[in-house]
Amino acid sequence: MLEHGPDAGIRIPYSLLDTARMRPAAALALWHDSMGALYDVRARLVEDTEFHFRAEAFHFGEVVLTAYRCSAQTFDRSRARIGRDGIDHITLQFCLSGRHGPRDGMGNGEAMAGDLLVADLAQRQATVASAFDSLNLTVPRRLLAPLLDAPDAHNLRRIPGAAPLTALLRNHLVALFAAAPMMSAGDAEAVVRPTLSLAAAVLNAEGPVEEAAGFDPILTARIRRFLGENAADAGLSVAGVAARFGISRRKLYYLMEPHGGFAACLRDHRLHLAHAMLRDPARRGIAIADVAQSCGFLWRTNFARAFRQRFGLTPNEARALAASRLPEPARDPGGEHMWDWIRALR
Numbered sequence: 528m529l530e531h532g533p534d535a536g537i538r539i540p541y542s543l544l545d546t547a548r549m550r551p552a553a554a555l556a557l558w559h560d561s562m563g564a565l566y567d568v569r570a571r572l573v574e575d576t577e578f579h580f581r582a583e584a585f586h587f588g589e590v591v592l593t594a595y596r597c598s599a600q601t602f603d604r605s606r607a608r609i610g611r612d613g614i615d616h617i618t619l620q621f622c623l624s625g626r627h628g629p630r631d632g633m634g635n636g637e638a639m640a641g642d643l644l645v646a647d648l649a650q651r652q653a654t655v656a657s658a659f660d661s662l663n664l665t666v667p668r669r670l671l672a673p674l675l676d677a678p679d680a681h682n683l684r685r686i687p688g689a690a691p692l693t694a695l696l697r698n699h700l701v702a703l704f705a706a707a708p709m710m711s712a713g714d715a716e717a718v719v720r721p722t723l724s725l726a727a728a729v730l731n732a733e734g735p736v737e738e739a740a741g742f743d744p745i746l747t748a749r750i751r752r753f754l755g756e757n758a759a760d761a762g763l764s765v766a767g768v769a770a771r772f773g774i775s776r777r778k779l780y781y782l783m784e785p786h787g788g789f790a791a792c793l794r795d796h797r798l799h800l801a802h803a804m805l806r807d808p809a810r811r812g813i814a815i816a817d818v819a820q821s822c823g824f825l826w827r828t829n830f831a832r833a834f835r836q837r838f839g840l841t842p843n844e845a846r847a848l849a850a851s852r853l854p855e856p857a858r859d860p861g862g863e864h865m866w867d868w869i870r871a872l873r
Contacts, residue, residue: 538710539587539715551577564866565866580596584868594662605651618664619645625659627657628654642687643685646683649668675730695725699725797824805842806845
């Protein structure tokens with residue numbers, strides 16, 4: 528059953544899929560069709576006579592807040608799927624009951640009730656879940672990554688729910704989900720940035736860089752945001768960026784050291800920009816050498832090597848997979864379900 532909230536122009540869009548009145552086999556087929564927009568899923572049942580799920584979501588404009596209740600299963604995202612669907616989001620999943628965690632040696636442990644499990648949808652995943660309830664915030668990378676000390680280091684990371692900031696974020700999302708039916712689009716817009724700031728505080732909390740003498744996390748975040756916004760500028764240099772922020776080159780090197788260094792941070796921004804261009808159907812006719820040059824890479828061989836190291840695919844393979852991607856969902860959030868909303872986030 529699919530429902531949408533009344534008068535989407537006043538209240539934020541709402542979606543509900545509930546299989547309580549469906550036969551289990553039909554419920555399982557619907558789950559495959561729905562969650563299949565993001566993951567390859569497989570129910571962990573001897574027979575499909577037990578399978579049911581309930582999935583609710585609210586569309587906050589730039590992020591999607593979802594709640595699932597579902598039977599035991601496995602979830603997978605392969606490099607081929609990532610290349611085809613082009614999804615570049617981060618999901619923060621609070622396990623409210625049951626268990627969910629990595630398998631095949633990935634990640635750092637199983638999330639139990641109250642714990643936070645981070646899923647980077649641009650990286651490979653293989654997880655297994657018992658029958659579980661979860662509350663999930665899905666965010667485009669462009670919104671959350673600039674706030675993180677190590678934006679690519681969180682995939683399948685488990686953060687214990689007893690940590691004070693983690694509990695604060697969990698309680699905030701629970702309260703936000705409860706209040707969402709009464710919220711307007713303006714309310715939703717106002718709450719997104721503070722929510723992301725709190726989420727970033729949770730993910731950054733265990734890192735040692737904030738404690739280093741002289742480290743300025745606000746200035747560092749501003750610099751990294753500047754690098755992301757200007758990554759295509761081939762003339763971007765240490766001297767120029769240091770002058771832009773009124774600091775010495777030595778200070779800039781120091782601030783960027785926890786993030787792999789200035790050159791590595793800039794290169795990563797450029798690789799993400801190139802990856803997005805290669806996935807863009809409107810730019811399919813642009814030569815890969817021209818894509819590399821437009822993203823600040825002067826030598827195609829260096830670009831191809833760095834691209835493969837970063838994404839596990841060659842530029843040609845990334846473009847070919849993107850050409851076979853799933854059709855883009857409609858952009859009207861009042862007319863689609865939650866997985867379409869997530870796929871359409873940018």
